[in-house]
Amino acid sequence: MSLRKFITNKTTAALAVLLTVFANTSAFAQDAAAAAAPKVDMGEVYKSVIFYILVFLAVCLFIAIVGKALKVYELSREAQGKDGGINWNRVNSSLFALFLVLGLYGVYWEYTVHGSMLLPDAASIHGKRIDDMFNLTLIITTIVFIATHILLFGFSYIYKYSAKRKAYYYPHNNTIEKIWTIVPALVLTVLVLMGFLTWRSIFFKVEDPNHKPLQIEVTSEQFKWSIRYPGADGVVGHKNYKLTTASNTLGIDFSDLKSRDDLMADEMVIPVNKPVKLILNSKDVIHSFYMPHFRVQLNTVPGMQTIFEFTPTKTTAQMQEETNDPNFKFLFYCAKICGAGHYNMQKDVRVVSEKEYEEWLAKQKTYLNDDLRKQFNLPVAPAPVKSVSDSTAKDSAAVKTNQMALNK
């Protein structure tokens, strides 16, 4: 008992002190600048805080009164010699039954209402396979989810305690156990196999030399994306992070001929039904390139390249029609925590016909500008084909296309 006194007196005092210290230090230990912040009229605030605290206390008081009333009721039943008041086993088991019914309705409501607010069907070839597998998994898991919950809450309701009954002594049954080990194992084997094959089809593509995918390089940094198109040679050139300057923010190495025709773009525009090979990398921290309409996601990692290949199947216009939303647009954004601006790091994506794509591409500017030409000791004015190819070129065809790009 003396312990109780000890705790009540000294501990409450200590707790009060600690709380004050917490509130004060966390507010004061910070910049003096915070003090200069504009004063807010705190009167209203305190009133509303006090209001909510009072509401809460009233609820607590109400619960306490109900509790006392229940106690009095049970005691009076006992005093009258009738068997104890409320049968809490029955109350709880009935609540489980109720929870089951309401819960099932809630799940149905969620599936239909929130379930209709989800991403539209995949707009890429592999995305369709992912969607199919998602649906299969969803069906299987939903069946198991509902069946097991009916059993769980149903048993809770049916087998509530009764003093007249004894439970059924049933410690084990090897056959049943074998069945419910093997059946989930088989179902999972099917899912694993499908998943494995889909995964392989996404990440292990055999390149057809006649239909090389369109290369697009995406570089992430806090908190923006830079897109680089390969230009006429179809290959994005080398980068070297050590070459990064204020004017060459990606660190593109322009001594590599393949770099010189590389184009910059404010949005990602891709032709429909053509494979696209995304070359992803990051300047600073890890980000994640997430393009959910196409079921594409891969982290961008500093110091290494990651590659995702996909084929879009629907144009933006088609999607706008399908979703009945004239403002619909594809986009990609960051899905890996990367800092204060993580929540707003996005770029638009437009899927267009081949022709529109060509037209758009023709309008894009190269990364190589006059400033950079100076830095890399390249002639500022468009130079004759010969002078460049003398020095470094090995593949004359590549150089030619390269020069054409430079001349634009």
Added chain:
Amino acid sequence: MSTIALHDEHNHDHADHGHHKETLISKYIFSMDHKMIAKQFLITGIIMAVIAMGLSILFRIQLAWPDKNFPFLETFLGKWAEGGRIKSDFYLALVTIHGTIMVFFVLTAGLSGTFSNLLIPLQIGARDMASPFLNMLSYWFFFMACVVMMSSFFIQTGPASGGWTVYPPLSALPTAIPGSGLGMTLWLISMVMFVASSLMGGINYVSTILNMRTKGMDLWKMPLTIWAFFLTAILGILSFPVLVAGVVLLVFDRSFGTSFYLSDIVMGTTILPNEGGSPILWQHLFWFLGHPEVYIVIMPALGISSEVISVNSRKPIFGYHAMVYSLIGITVLSFIVWGHHMFVTGMNPLLGGVFMITTLIIAVPSAVKTFNYLATLWRGNIRFTPAMLFAIGLVSFFISGGLTGIFLGNASLDINLHDTYFVVAHFHLVMGSAAIFGMLAGVYHWYPKMFGKMMNAKLGYLHFWLTFISAYLVFFPLHFLGLDGVPRRYYAFTEFEFMKKWLTVNIFVTWAAILAALAQVAFLFNFFYSIFKGKVAPQNPWESNTLEWTAPVEHLHGNWPGEIPTVYRWPYDYSKPGHDADFIPQTVPFSQTMSSNLPHDFEGNAEAEKIQQDWELANPVVENKG
């Protein structure tokens, strides 16, 4: 004054044990008694849980009302919530510390630490842990880890804010986010101390279970709680050191200019000198612990619920051996599934395929456990104590969260679900809510053993129903955000047109979270009030078979006065036909229960079977008592 009183009481209790005198400090603070250490772990865990829950309410408020001001936030948080609006980097700090506290301090130390310490000696029949001093040290390292972690709220740059997985380079570069300055250093120091605490605890648990079981307590007579704690401790011992290795390398990268995790980095236009490292290495090291860690969290909860469900269904747990083997299966498999956190990190896709296979295999033992729980409830005689309610709630969460794991474990589906709210919903159900419910079931069930008092059952019912319902209201809708491609750890959903339709859902979820938080007041009141004013607990309040209920209600150093009881049977002889009571404690020899013995009980001991047969011939069954 109080010290003297305690002192006397103590001497009175244990005069016959000849222990040296205890003072307030040696009894309540630097205690080496496993029961006191368990209480220390529990109360520290509860305090940390309340703090972490408070943090979650803060960021839920931000998500629900991204464009409103809450000036009282500025009162508490100062410049981190200037004008009453939480700043985006502080939002990330809140998320990070919420995760770290909940996973490590609440669900690892608060759960394993509490119940392993309390139950291992009491349920296997030992006087204390193998090394009481190490045990004390384990608590104090944990306590220091908590203090250091919390201290990061009192520094200028704020706590670590790179997510609880602290992926470098974000966590390595203070220029990337302010939290990666001193706050991250404190996080790393705290984590090293925490791992030290876990290791000391784990080694103690394993050696106690292997060496100090009482007479007759062979491995197959141990309650499932002990099996769960045992395997959890082994998991911890084998995986936590890897985290320390990773953490040390990160400390080197941050403070001594090495390049284990860093390479080719340009911050703005500043080119960093680091070369040759790989951020992926951290992820491998982190998840090599991180995945076993989620089983470290859930397995004790599963052990506790096995015990609670069996006791309160008045039925033996169905498939005891299958339960143990599935725990062993989970333990072994959990070491080879870590890659499923890294499907889209740029890890070699070949590995993705392999990790997908191992990940989905681990669903099999989990399914077996679930079915066994259901079979245990079947034709039971269920008493709905608060502990039982929470155990049933655990099974429900384990099913719901486990099933969404089948989506995420599938590498192809993970492409579009990775790092979205679907993941948040999944792990909050399967390891957050389920493990918390396991912990609460344990608290309600063993409270009489810990404090010698009973908790108020009606408040327990209220607590359960409010928490159970609001947990589903919080986490079920979040799945759909994820399926719509809403990434986690977003400070506000205002910058994307398509996310605006989820704003109302966010408001709803926040209110549900506030309800869940307020429901915990019922628990906290019940918990602390009952310590002082609760009804005095009887010897065996739940009519349970396990050994801890044979120990006296008043705690004494050494647990049992006189000899430690001997164990004769497994712990799950509930409602055995032929016996008058519906439970037979482990300490009752078969010779006293001739009417209920089954041939199976003798494990092929021919002599015992002969005695039983002779007895049955001499006492033919007249009527069925069932």
